[in-house]
Amino acid sequence: MSDPLRQELLDIFVGRATKRYGLSEINQLQHALQAAALAEADGAPPATVLAS
Numbered sequence: 001m002s003d004p005l006r007q008e009l010l011d012i013f014v015g016r017a018t019k020r021y022g023l024s025e026i027n028q029l030q031h032a033l034q035a036a037a038l039a040e041a042d043g044a045p046p047a048t049v050l051a052s
Contacts, residue, residue, distance in 0.1 A: 017029035026034070035052040044052070 017032075018027050020026070021028050021031040024031070032052070036049050039049045039052040
């Protein structure tokens with residue numbers, strides 16, 4: 001993958017991660033991290049934690 005393409009994809013993901021999640025006060029990244037932490041605390045396998 002070329003560096004410009006890699007940077008473009010990273011910019012897209014970072015841009016989306018900082019947007020609000022639905023009507024809540026948290027953003028997409030905070031929601032994803034919270035969901036992953038809860039899945040891990042519940043004993044979910046790593047693939048499920050990652051998918052959360």
